[in-house]
Structure formats: C-alpha cells, structure tokens
Amino acid sequence: MSKPTILITGGAGYIGSYVNKFIADKGYPTIVFDNLERGDPKTVVRGEFIKGDIRDTSKIKEIIEKHKVQAILHFAAYIDVGESVAHPIKYYENNVAGTISLLKAALATNIKSFIFSSTAAVYGIPSAPLVSENFPLQPINPYGESKLMVEKILKDISNSSDLKYIALRYFNAAGADPDGEIIVSQKGRHNLIPKTLLSILEKSEICIYGTDYDTPDGTCIRDYIHLHDLATAHLLALEKLLQGGSSSIYNLGNGSGFSVKEVLKKAEEVTGEKLRIRPTGRRAGDPPFLAADSKKAKSELGWNPIYGSLEKIISDSWKTMNSLSVN
Structure with missing residues (x-):
C-alpha cells in the first residue's frame, strides 16, 4: 500500500531539508515548498521542490489538490531571537500571519494532520532547570511569542475542525546530516x-x-538535540496523526x-x-x-x-x- 504525500513548508532550510530526506527515505512522497529567502534548493535531495510563499493560500491549495497531499509538516519561519526583537512585525507577519494563510489552505482542502515546528522559547525563563510541557508559557521575545500564538491557533482550530496537530518544541537543534549528503551553511545560525x-x-x-x-x-x-533525532520525532508524530491520533505537544531534547x-x-x-x-x-x-x-x-x-x-x-x-x- 502506497504512503500518503506530505507537504513540507520550509523544507529547503536547516531542519526541514533533513526531515524531508528522512521521511522520503521511509517511503513517503514529499513536496517541498519554500520561498528560498533563507533556504537553498540544493538541500532538497528528495521529493519535488516548488518555490512559493506560505502566505500564498491559493497556490498552496492548488498544490495540495494536485498532489493529493494528506499531511503538512510546517517549518517555514524566521527563527532569530535578536532579529525578532529588532523587527517584531516581520516575525508576526511571517510566522503568525503566514501560518494562518497555510492553515486556511489546509482547512479548505480537508487536511487532517499538521506537524508544527515549535520551540522551547515559548517557556521564556523557566522556574526550574528541567522543563516539561506543562510549565508556564512566558516567552520573552517576539520569536517565542509568534510560536506560542501559532500553538494557540492550532489548538482552537483542532477543537473546531477535523484537523489534528502536533507541536514539537525543540530545545537547541544541532548537528548535521550524518551521511554528509545534505550540506547546509550554518553561517546564519546564532546557536x-x-x-x-x-x-x-x-x-x-x-x-x-x-x-x-x-x-x-x-x-x-x-x-542540544541532534538533527537526526529531531527527524525521527517528526516521523513518529506524523505517523501518530495519520493513524488517527489526537492533537498534542511534545518537548524534544536529551x-x-x-x-x-x-x-x-x-x-x-x-x-x-x-x-x-x-x-x-x-x-x-x-x-x-x-x-x-x-x-x-x-x-x-x-x-x-x-x-x-x-x-x-x-x-x-x-x-x-x-x-x-x-x-
């Protein structure tokens, strides 16, 4: 039995490109959708690449319908904390408004499975060193706020529709493709x-x-969490939703x-x-x-x-x- 096609937004970036390779190698047909502002098409080593912006709802709807997409992995976001402080509107426009546009397309095409790339920045400065998912959510910068806003939007949509989501809160993503096949410049990263x-x-x-x-x-x-371990978590989250699992949120760290x-x-x-x-x-x-x-x-x-x-x-x-x- 063939596996469903997956749309990966931001799939030409640091994390998305490796997750694309990883799940494609598990037999899932993939469509990578990226505007290449911060991604590189050379990193898309599996699946089909389509250039475009997540704020283009009609184009995303067209892709979902044409390729019979059944799930979305959403990585397309700005992630620089310092930049978010200096340019908050830029972050809310892309990370929040852009995700709303993507979700409009998902709802219009009856997508039921949505994996969201979130962050430990939603916790702000936690009250204890080991952070669980039920800790208070108190982001201290627009980047963290933008991710938390999307989590809240996803919760509301999940409660009012058939769309189910899993938000994965990364701690410090690190490492690179262990096979050395995907070469991503890390010059713009601030970790x-x-x-x-x-x-x-x-x-x-x-x-x-x-x-x-x-x-x-x-x-x-x-x-610090290795890129490969992040990818395995995305595959498991995807398969949970495809098998009818409920919405949830998970921390990812060692x-x-x-x-x-x-x-x-x-x-x-x-x-x-x-x-x-x-x-x-x-x-x-x-x-x-x-x-x-x-x-x-x-x-x-x-x-x-x-x-x-x-x-x-x-x-x-x-x-x-x-x-x-x-x-």
Whole structure:
C-alpha cells in the first residue's frame, strides 16, 4: 500500500531539508515548498521542490489538490531571537500571519494532520532547570511569542475542525546530516555550536557570556538535540496523526546538557584547532541550566534519541562547515 504525500513548508532550510530526506527515505512522497529567502534548493535531495510563499493560500491549495497531499509538516519561519526583537512585525507577519494563510489552505482542502515546528522559547525563563510541557508559557521575545500564538491557533482550530496537530518544541537543534549528503551553511545560525565552529574557520573570537553561574564550571548549561533525532520525532508524530491520533505537544531534547566551556573544549578536540575565547559579562535572560523533560515524547511517541554525544553533534556540524569552506 502506497504512503500518503506530505507537504513540507520550509523544507529547503536547516531542519526541514533533513526531515524531508528522512521521511522520503521511509517511503513517503514529499513536496517541498519554500520561498528560498533563507533556504537553498540544493538541500532538497528528495521529493519535488516548488518555490512559493506560505502566505500564498491559493497556490498552496492548488498544490495540495494536485498532489493529493494528506499531511503538512510546517517549518517555514524566521527563527532569530535578536532579529525578532529588532523587527517584531516581520516575525508576526511571517510566522503568525503566514501560518494562518497555510492553515486556511489546509482547512479548505480537508487536511487532517499538521506537524508544527515549535520551540522551547515559548517557556521564556523557566522556574526550574528541567522543563516539561506543562510549565508556564512566558516567552520573552517576539520569536517565542509568534510560536506560542501559532500553538494557540492550532489548538482552537483542532477543537473546531477535523484537523489534528502536533507541536514539537525543540530545545537547541544541532548537528548535521550524518551521511554528509545534505550540506547546509550554518553561517546564519546564532546557536553556540555553529558560532564556535565559524569562529575557528574565521580565526575570530568566541565570547563566553558569564562565567559565574551556579554550575560546575560557572558557565550556562544547555540541552542540544541532534538533527537526526529531531527527524525521527517528526516521523513518529506524523505517523501518530495519520493513524488517527489526537492533537498534542511534545518537548524534544536529551534531558541533560553541556556547559559552554564543555562545548568549546570539545570543539577544539574535534577540530584540532585552538579557540580564541573571550569571557565577558552575563546576558540578560540567560538561565544557568535549561534542559528538556522529554518523557512524554518517549512514552507516547516511542521516541528514542540516539545521538546524544556532544562529539557526534559537533563532528557532524564541523564536516558540513569545513566542506563549505573548502569549496
């Protein structure tokens, strides 16, 4: 029996491109829809690529009907926290209004399964280091607010229609395609690991924001989740909905973390290069320790992350960045 066709918005980006490859290799026909503002068509190594914007409701309806799409994986969003603070309207227009346009097309074509790429930024600064899905939702920037708004919209739509959704709240997405097939530039990413590796390539400084936190080495601890483990969670969420499962929300993380100093030390070991490190003051809003309680995803989806090693995460990222610099 053939598997249903899946529409993947933002499927030419960092996470979406690998999820596209992963689920296509599991036998699902895929249609990647991306406006290429921040994506790269070369990363679409499976399925069919169609250029377009999620705010174009009529075009999305046409694609869904023509290809008999039965589910949507939605990755198309702006994700830079600093940019969201400087340009909030840009984020609400794309992340919120754009998703509404996409959902209009989904409802008009009787789509019943919708997977949403959300974020741990919806929690803001949590009151405890290990964060579960029932923690208070208190985002502290427009990026987090935009994702939370979409979650609320999805909940309302799910309650009033046949559309069911799963929102996946990522913690710190990291790593790269373990096969090395998809080469995504990580230069525009602002997470610690790509910034650290870029500083090695450019022979520039990397800052440590605060060295006096109440942690073993004084630096912040964060939960990093490998791209491959994110992809497996998306497949499990997709299959849950296709099999008639109910709407839900899941955290995705390893449940433990690595400090800034641990990440920098491991980056030096993996690359064989010495970093130029500059300790500086704390940033406002940085909690000392932040990690995901992912027990719900493990118990309800059967999710089992396999790439929790910091060395594996950094090594895969380094291979990607190094190959781009060579080329």
